[in-house]
Amino acid sequence: MANKETAMALDSEIAETTLSPLARLEAQSQDYARMVQALDWLAERWLDRPSLEDAAEAIGLSPFHFQRTFTRWAGVSPKTFMAAIAHAEARKALDAGASVLDAAFDAGLSGPSRLHDLFIAHEAVTPGEARRRGEGLDLTWGWAPTPFGKGLFAMTPRGLAGLGFVDGAGEEVAFADMHRRFPAANWVRDDQAAAAMALHAFAGGDSPLPVVLIGPPFHVQVWKALLRIPTGETATYGQVASWAGKPKAFQATGAAIGANPLALLIPCHRAIAKDGRLTGYHWGLARKAAILGSEAVAAAKAA
Structure with missing residues (x-):
């Protein structure tokens, strides 16, 4: 199952690179619609730093699909994103996780909206x-x-x-x-x-x-x-x-x-x-x- 999911993810990423700017924006908009329940859940709990598994379970997705869809929309993992919401600690947390950010953007994942x-x-x-x-x-x-x-x-x-x-x-x-x-x-x-x-x-x-x-x-x-x-x-x-x-x-x-x-x-x-x-x-x-x-x-x- 993991291999099948990985293959599907790669196929989807290849397809995304061929999208026009407007189609890419549409895809990002649709991803946001899928993630709004998760964002609402995270907005109430970011101080507790919930795990990926807990967040995925709360919205009824597998950890793999939750991580992938969220990262495609935000450009970073849910964990890094939650650190960014913590404004007082944001710069410190993101500096500490710079390698995660660099890896996300270097992998060609969509940026956070320009x-x-x-x-x-x-x-x-x-x-x-x-x-x-x-x-x-x-x-x-x-x-x-x-x-x-x-x-x-x-x-x-x-x-x-x-x-x-x-x-x-x-x-x-x-x-x-x-x-x-x-x-x-x-x-x-x-x-x-x-x-x-x-x-x-x-x-x-x-x-x-x-x-x-x-x-x-x-x-x-x-x-x-x-x-x-x-x-x-x-x-x-x-x-x-x-x-x-x-x-x-x-x-x-x-x-x-x-x-x-x-x-x-x-x-x-x-x-x-x-x-x-x-x-x-x-x-x-x-x-x-x-x-x-x-x-x-x-x-x-x-x-």
Whole structure:
């Protein structure tokens, strides 16, 4: 059985090398969907450093298939990934496991989404435009794969204005969640444009990724403050409030973080509780752990 599984794994890896960038992104998106239950389970238990066998059993996979699928998605083993989630110990743990990281990448396993290479050119709309909640704005939107599941991209002529994710509730709920942010805009669907934006963000593109911030002035201040948190690191909500110019406005800062329409690109996932807990995230705790772990791995690899 082990020989048969190994042969199947090799065949699959050979096939993966022939995929186009968009097909590779689709495969990574599908792997994330398979791993979301595991990520949710690991997000609650990473401090205990659960074994590979325990994690695999918890989601109903053999250790071999769990290790292989997880590593193909994350670029590193589940054990190394869990070390990356432990932010206070991440650099120390990853440095100690550098040979594991090097072996994973040298073997041609997919990297953690190019988030460390992602450049963002952000531009805020005027307060008047924000108040009109998209009135007079043409928004092109569509579905496209991302390393963290199926994404909904909302684009203006000036850049990307929204990025959300589809979860168990389905596409209609995901669209409604994004639409309520800009209810007065003219929405036009174009999945090809969304796919092109996804490729720019996650699979290449040397030019900066243009991002348009549409929201009330304080929300925009908070979103810009979030951009100060380096990839692979985190900050407390209190720190973000201070950077936004209102160190005592914890509730308002939390509301602004929760209202962020640009998942990943405006890194609200890097804001954590003062005690280091991975607290609630609009697009799910499992996805927050997945993004933080991927970024920590990418930062360690680039160091």
